[in-house]
Amino acid sequence: MVGISSIGYMVLGVSDPARWTSFLCDLLGMQVSRRHADGSVGFRVDDCEQRLVLRQSPDDELQVFGWELTTEYELLEMVERVRSKGHAVEEGDAALAAARGVHRVFSCQDPCLHYVHEFYCGARCFAPTRAFQSPLVRGGFKAGALGLGHAALTSPDYPRSVRFYQDVLGLGVSGYADAPGPEGRRMVATFLHGAGGRHHLLAVLPGGQPKPTRHLMVEYQQLDDVGLAYERCVANGVSIERSFGVHEGDEMFSFYAMTPSGYLMEVGYGGATGEKWNPVTHLELSRWGHKKPVMVAA
Ligand SMILES: [Fe+2]
Known part of the structure; x- marks a missing residue:
């Protein structure tokens, strides 16, 4: 492609x-x-x-x-x-x-x-x-030819948005979701990939406005860096909206933190890469996890 x-x-x-x-x-x-x-x-x-x-x-x-x-x-x-x-x-x-x-x-x-x-x-x-070197991210980010990451967005005209990204931008469908969302409501989505190897560059969902951006995703090369980023977020009072879990579709191990702009940042590791995808409809967004964390008194 x-x-x-x-x-x-x-x-x-x-x-x-x-x-x-x-x-x-x-x-x-x-x-x-x-x-x-x-x-x-x-x-x-x-x-x-x-x-x-x-x-x-x-x-x-x-x-x-x-x-x-x-x-x-x-x-x-x-x-x-x-x-x-x-x-x-x-x-x-x-x-x-x-x-x-x-x-x-x-x-x-x-x-x-x-x-x-x-x-x-x-x-x-x-x-x-x-070369990129960081004392915080020992293994570095997984970017390069895969690009920065992916974005999830909602559109009030879901069919038209999917058509634009697919037919005009030329992105391919790597999968769909028809699954219970984080709040238990039914959630549908279309996942769209490019030629660089990520399972999806966009997850497009039907939804209201005014702000369409739901989350951005960045990925590390090493599992430890996800845990360390999680601990830095918690130590600095950043809200963890969804704790660790593994997604269906891109198989990403990740958590979701609240950004200063009110949408989420997914921080992940181990996302699937490839050239061809079997665009099935996933009935679960996550194999496990990605739940709102429950705080327990120390
Ligand atoms: Fe994501």
């Missing part, structure tokens, strides 16, 4: 950049890699110059998906594909490409939600002599 490889970067609008910076660096182990002239801040998790950008904004929402195409040829094919489906695509100028740290970048507006979708190739990366 050619086309979108991964979510290479995301831009988050945040009302409290200092709290977010501490969340990303002191708890999850990311590192500040760029400070932009407009005050936004870039973070690295691997050899890419920046994977997350925080931009001061009252909306406290994921604003931009940075979809990676492996080559310029595939990027231009992607642009043509999106245009041929009736969506306007603009090429970003040199300033935008520099701000994103990429060779070329194009963008279009999501037809249902507020997201901007950027398509790019040629991310700027550090030399091996400046």
Whole structure:
């Protein structure tokens, strides 16, 4: 499969950049890699110059998906594909490409939600002599060709959103869910993958607004780093919304912490990777766990 490889970067609008910076660096182990002239801040998790950008904004929402195409040829094919489906695509100028740290970048507006979708190739990366090293994340993040992670979002027009991501962006279906959700209500979802190997880049759910983003996911290379991040979250008063568990579908071992913006961050290990997926409908979201933690007095 050619086309979108991964979510290479995301831009988050945040009302409290200092709290977010501490969340990303002191708890999850990311590192500040760029400070932009407009005050936004870039973070690295691997050899890419920046994977997350925080931009001061009252909306406290994921604003931009940075979809990676492996080559310029595939990027231009992607642009043509999106245009041929009736969506306007603009090429970003040199300033935008520099701000994103990429060779070329194009963008279009999501037809249902507020997201901007950027398509790019040629991310700027550090030399091996400046490889990502962190005393907090000993094994490093699982990113690279798999990209930053995945996102779960809700749409008031679920069929149209799924159609856009599948038919226009060209993501493939890796599975569905029709399962009891965390609050016991029936939950349906469609999981969509790219060519980079993650089970899904997007989980799309029907749901209300105003804010569609439900969670973002980042993954570590080692199990210990998930436990250590969990302990740092607890020690710093971050709410653990779902404790450890293993998902059906991507088989991710993970927990969910509340971000400073009110949506969740899934912190995982051991997610399945591959090229072909059997898109069954999972009747359970998790094989075990992912429950609201029960606090017991020490
Ligand atoms: Fe997830």
